[in-house]
Amino acid sequence: MRGGIMKHFLFCGAAIIGLALQPVTAFAQEEHISGSNSLGITAPADAFPQEPGSDYFLANYTQYEAYLKLLNQQSDRMKLVNIGKTAEGRDQWMAIVSSPENLAKLDEYRDIARRLAKADGLSEDEAKALAAKGKAVVWIDAGLHATETVTTQSQIHVLYRLLSQNDPETLRELDDVIMLFPHDNPDGLQLVADWYMRKDDPKQREFGSIPRLYQKYVGHDNNRDSFMSQMPETENANRVMFREWFPQIIFNQHQTGPAGMVVFVPPFRDPFNYNYNPLVMTTLDEVGSTMHSRLVSENKPGSGKRSVAPYSTWHNGMFRSIAYFHNAVGLLTEIIGGPTPERIPLIPDTQLARNDEPMPIAPQEWHLKDSLEYQWFLNRAVLDYASRNRERLLLNIYKMGAANIRKGEQDSWTITPKDVDALKEAAGDGPPPEEEGINPWRSRGRVASSLYSELQKPENRDPRGYIIPAGQTDMPTVVAFLNALIKNGVDVEKATGSFTVEGKTYPAGSYIVKTAQAYRPHVLDMFEPQDHPHDFEYPGGPPKAPYDITGYTLAFQMGVDFDRILEGFDGPFAHVPGLIDTPAGKIEGSAGAGWLVPHTANNSFILTNRLQEAGVPVSWVMQPIDAAGRNFQPGAIWVPNSAGAQKVMASAAADLGLDAFGVATAPSADTMALTKPRIGLVDKYGGNIPAGWTRWLLEQYEFPFSIVYPQELDKGDLKDKYDVLIFADGTVPGDEDSLYRAPREADQPDPKDIPAEYRPWLGEITQDTTVPAIATFAREGGTVITVGSANRLAELIGAPVEAALYEEDGNQRKILDRREFYIPGSLVTAHVDNSQPLAFGMPDTVDLFFANSQSFQAKGNGAAPVSWFDTATPLHSGWALGQERLKDTVAVFDTDLGDGKIFMMGPEITQRAQPYATFKFLFNGLFYGPASAED
Structure with a gap:
């Protein structure tokens, strides 16, 4: 996930001499990789021009898609689902893998997952009954960053093994877990694989010189779009995760691994975002430790955690991190490897085993098939954990959702670094209170317990909800903001009539986002300012770079006006069932001379571009003016009346949510005629x-x-x-x-x-x-x-x-x-x-x-x-x-x-x-x- 297209080459692999003197044997269960099997499933070696995972070969998306369709025909353990179109128009496929019995009842299990995740109107006893009946849901994706080729090639083999193996562990996992295997970036796989394979001489193949971004618009930033969901692939994924299937574990696979090692596996370093439920973090640590243990038990050295990489769990914009704000365990792995063999060098600092590097690895030549074996056991560890903890995962996602709903229904406080700083300031510089029997070392940093009230000042309570008044100057942007929430499963309401809260009256059409909902952490993160902890390399030292960014409050970025409501409230509110259409604008007055359009809505630029495309003159009024019974701020758009203008204006009001005001005379203030810019x-x-x-x-x-x-x-x-x-x-x-x-x-x-x-x-x-x-x-x-x-x-x-x-x-x-x-x-x-x-x-x-x-x-x-x-x-x-x-x-x-x-x-x-x-x-x-x- 670090860096862009050239990231694959920025980190070398790891090295060690102590614990793994023999080269790691790849494809240890070779009979499961190629050849025949009792279930009649075509092996990858027989379905592709060359076996995925072989040196100097990359299967592209066309080949991958064909193989998915073949597996779907051959296996009763898989159902293939098209989750939407990509930016370049390809089908984005997701394989659902489970036992035939589970696949026959997918709708029932999906409904159980939904009810437990949303937790609304569900008692704990009812939740326990559903958890006992339901199946764990696990998302394991591939290909988000297309030059990270391990993930796509390994998914091919993981699917094959799960569909063809009959060992007890596989059968148990198939029975207990519904596995979602989506491809995150089909366009990128096609581009990168075709680019890599373009040369006949295998030794000359590379993808470091790829000419353009591997997602049509944003390349590597396709993993920074999660809370916005503006790219089609992200919207497709978020719909599956937070509006359809509600997985309890979301496993987002990447490369390349930290220097001197093979793979980064959670747990992550601090800080974690204070908005989400701590049970997410403790469960994440469990799953991560299970993954490390599985690698060690399979004699797969070279995994690392926490301090070996910069990954924290603060930012909401990534596939695995947005999971935390939805009460799901988000996993990230970063592994070395690629179709061109490389060498794991000897790096002395990786030789000594420690908590964050439990089993070092010896220097050796490394092949893509080696990484595929690691990927298999990492996938296996996650599925085994989900299987053994099926009922607990289902019940815990309910518990987190229910706890979030309770917090939104009562006074609650989220403690931020600023609150802690204020508490320290209130305590002053005096000595800690003396308490008999307390060792001096345990007294460091202590303050009087009576000061705890500093953390629970009434004015610092978390909101019970947010009201977004109708009639804002840029309602299409308000709708875009609300749709970003809805795409992430947030419950939004709309007022069907006027209402009053805390002495203020709001018009019908206003929107309400209450915090008494399962995805409360995501709601708070989108409305409240982030207060990132001061994080330094050492006391007095330089700041430690955060992973990605620290402040991104979406309501602030989008300029949305809203009121924070600290007391419980209600009104004539109706649930918004799906994405919101831009409300139609209106055309008022008789346009004898033309129309004035306020400059405040971003969509006014679409109007201007459409007018210019139609050959209609457009100007800006350079001073504030009073016209059509209202005041226009500088920059009002002036459109003289004409047949061509009438057609564009009517369409703009309907489609763009813009208001236009007809006037009988042209503005007397100075105007600037706009040209169609090249x-x-x-x-x-x-x-x-x-x-x-x-x-x-x-x-x-x-x-x-x-x-x-x-x-x-x-x-x-x-x-x-x-x-x-x-x-x-x-x-x-x-x-x-x-x-x-x-x-x-x-x-x-x-x-x-x-x-x-x-x-x-x-x-x-x-x-x-x-x-x-x-x-x-x-x-x-x-x-x-x-x-x-x-x-x-x-x-x-x-x-x-x-x-x-x-x-x-x-x-x-x-x-x-x-x-x-x-x-x-x-x-x-x-x-x-x-x-x-x-x-x-x-x-x-x-x-x-x-x-x-x-x-x-x-x-x-x-x-x-x-x-x-x-x-x-x-x-x-x-x-x-x-x-x-x-x-x-x-x-x-x-x-x-x-x-x-x-x-x-x-x-x-x-x-x-x-x-x-x-x-x-x-x-x-x-x-x-x-x-x-x-x-």
Whole structure:
């Protein structure tokens, strides 16, 4: 899971001499891998051009799919289910494996799993009866990250073994467990396998030079989309896990393993997220220990846990971690291996056995089939645990859900690091209270028990629920937020009439999300700010990097207005049965002259693009105006009346949820006529993930655009083809003197080693060639938009702005030490000047996603601050050291360069397509830059 396409090569395997002097024997039960069997199941060796797991061979998805269909015909232990379409239109298959008797009653067992997981209206006695009757449900996936080839090739053999073996353990597992074997990324497997197999000489095969992302838009970030569910594969998976099958164990398989070892297996390192039920963690430790023990008992050395890898259980965005917020055990393994043999080197630090590395491994040559054997026993361990603990797993998921419902029905408190800090502050610096018989070492850190009330202040109670009022300025985004919750199994209600709670009246159509539900941890995590613990390498040392990010509260990112309700409440509420359609907008008044549309809804950009596609003129009203009986803030969209406009406007109101207001006369205020922008989105060979997310966004909002590679930039004359160039985070290389976070780079292939169609994609942005071409483009009237680390380019081409976050080292500016400033992916609040075109339609303040980003200060004329930090405590969700350094620095600048514009956006305003509240910075820039150049 670490890194991107080149991750497979970043870690070597492990080595040891003490406990395993003989090479590990792969395919130990060879008779189960190939040849005939009594059940008539075709072995992998007989179904593929070459046996999956063999050196220098990768089966692709077409072959995998065909084998699944063959197994489905041959075995009464399997049912094949299509769970949906992928981004590229393939069928995403899931094999359900169990005993024939269980498969005949799948609907009954699925209903039992649902009732126990949701826990609503179910007594403990009823739950015990259902648990005794039900079957454990286990999800074991493959292929999420397509260059991690062990998982897909091993799943083929795992399925074959479970369908063909008749040993007592297999039969017991089939009887006790319903096993879900989905493929997470069919498109990626097809791409990677075909790329690897393209060369006839096996010794020349590799997939490190794959030309594009292995998920159409987001590549490796397909494992960061879980709570958003925007990619189709993620939505398909979440529907199965949290709305249809409710597995008690979710096993998400990855590679590559930690250096000096074969495989990482849970338990994980701290911190774990304080929102979920602790029974999740204790059960996870049980299952992880069972997996380690199974490997050791099978003489499979080289497994490690906790400290050998950076994986924690904080972030909600991953397949295995979202499980914790749904009361399920989420497992992650990271294993070495691949079709090209490698060598496990000798790393001295891995030689000494310890708790986190119980059985070291000797240096040896390693083959894909070796990893497949490990995968088999890891799968086997999970299934054996589920079988032996079937009834307990079913009852425990009920217990967690029921406990969550009870917490949501009464006063409860979630203790966060800030609460603990406040308790320590209340205790003061005095000596601990003396208590007779307490050893001094046990008194360290003690405070008076009477101070426990500091942790249960009434105002700090967890909410009983959240009310999202109807009539917000961007209801389509509100619906997108609610649908993200619903896709993850959260129960949402809608008011059928007006109601009053805590003295405030809410209109019909408002939405309610109560915390008295089984998935309460997920609800809290999406509405409440994350308070990540201060985590340091050692006291006084540098911060320990979190696994992924620390602050991501979805309601904040999407700009959704809601009220936290601390007391129990009810009203005329109806359960929302499924995904919510965008509510239709309305057209009011007679459009004698045309229509005014507020700029506040993101969908207004779809309207603008559709109007321009139809050849209808569109303008922005540059000042606030009063018209049609209402006040319009700066940026109102003006559409003159015409036959073409009438058709688009009617459709927009129905489909996009936009309100339009007809007026008899055109606005008297200044207007800016918008041109249809020619947009170039910069990408590079291998694919840049933030550019991929941006591509997806541009498609969703119907912006026409082209992908631009460095070779085209270097040719110059860019103004002949483009009006706007977008440089997403990570598209501009860094250097050792840069004050901007350096993007992860991968070596590019020799042009002669790749097909000719991909050679124009090669190249990098360079200071000698590319920078002058882009500077000329801007000076001639072009617009350059730089996001995140790409702002280094803005400085290089001459923007009158400089980085603000640095320290002086003699005459040299250096990036701040992590002990002084560290914000590793958090939400920080900034002020917005929404009278400026770049911020039209935005509120006065906004939460920005800040991931060790840069902030700015002006160094000359022609730089207008658009969004800046006006407080020393901007952190809203996550973790921040030295946040006071942001005060009075600028997050977003509108700068002039010659006849053109440079829009500098330090934070990642489109990060993973989650912060809907900051999309307008980009979308406004796409229209405003070219329009201002026309003026």
